[in-house]
Amino acid sequence: MAIAHPQTRQFESFVTNLSYARQMVRAGQALEVLSPKGIDTDDFYRAAWVQSIAALEHWVQEEVLRRVAEEAAKDDPDMPRKLRDYPLPLHCLERVQRGETTTAEVVTERVRQDIARQTLQNPDAIAKVMALVTDVKVWREAPKWINRWSQYRTSYDEKRLRGQYILLLRRRNQIAHDADLIDGDLKQRRQIGEADVTDALNWIERIALALAYALEGDASKSSGHPTSTGASEAPVGDQLHID
Template sequence: MAVPRPDTHQFDAFTANLAYARKMVNAGKYLAPFRSPEIDVDDFYRAAWVQAVAAIDHWFHEELFHRVGLLAAKDSPDMPIQLRNFELPLNRIEAVSRCEITLSEAVVEHVRDKWGNASLQNPRKISEALILVTEKNVWQEAATQINIWHGQRTSRTDKTLKNQFFGVTDRRNKIAHDADLVDGDLKQRRTITDAEVSDAIDWIDRVALAIAHVLDV
């Protein structure tokens, strides 16, 4: 079934970044018949894999900062407890008192300081970040939503969803940090196909859609 996509600047950017990853896959498929010693087509697929994971990492950050700003500006009694208890350094409190910045801006700045350079590719770290904007079990509810989208033909749980997501990001780390070399080998790289990368990109897209749905319900 067609899944509605969030109409937000943050998700539009995510979609554009995933489209870029898909273009790299298509470039590799186009060049595959012309393989030569000068062109390693598999590197297009590896680059696409890294790009796709970067896309969802970036989306998690931007979604976090955006939602923190909205919640802090509302000062609602329904604000998640972790955000309500979020501590600001004295210099930012003083800036607010001098009307140099709003409280919402001060909170977002401090959240950026804490999470801006953090990698949001591990399910545990993602949960730690998103707890500032929701008290839901995002992985469990996202798994339930994916099962619904699949007509209950799947029975994913938070554990299986996180494990599958970790498998995608772990391969990204092998590419980015270990040149995708086979363990114990300094020349041979792991095999990779356009179908594998396309599946990983589609899976990243589905996970982001499910978590976005959970955050908005």
């Protein structure tokens, strides 16, 4: 089943960053055949895994900032509760009153500063920042999309999808923080192969896409693709294929 990508600059950037990771996998495969001395070709797979997680985290940050700017510019009382109650320092409000900036610009910049101080390295952190732009529980909604795309051959729920992402994060952390060394060993590293990392990259893309759709609301009521401002159904080619 082909799933349309949201046509926003933020998601296009995610797809581009993920393609870099896929290129690393192909490079690893090519070098594996040559078996060059002094090069651990598995490192290409490890780098791809780390890159894919970074791509998702970057998309979350930029997507939230885009939506914050749009919501703040609307000045709509029905904006998401967390954004409506977002605290602003007095000096920011004074700048708006003096006409030096707009409310939307101030709010967006403050959110950008706050997100920059956070790490989006677990499902709770992602849910927290996305709560600024939606009242939907994104990790509860995202699995519904995955099940729908698989024509209900799967039965993912919030717990299982969070668990899947945590497993991906755990391996990324082992690579990034522990050089992927086996616990208690200073030389031997965990095994990794093309199939492992390709499956991980596919899951990262699937999770990001499900979160993007979840931002739009209830899967059971949606027409099937994101309809947010600036987004439209993707043309053929900009799609995720789920078998």
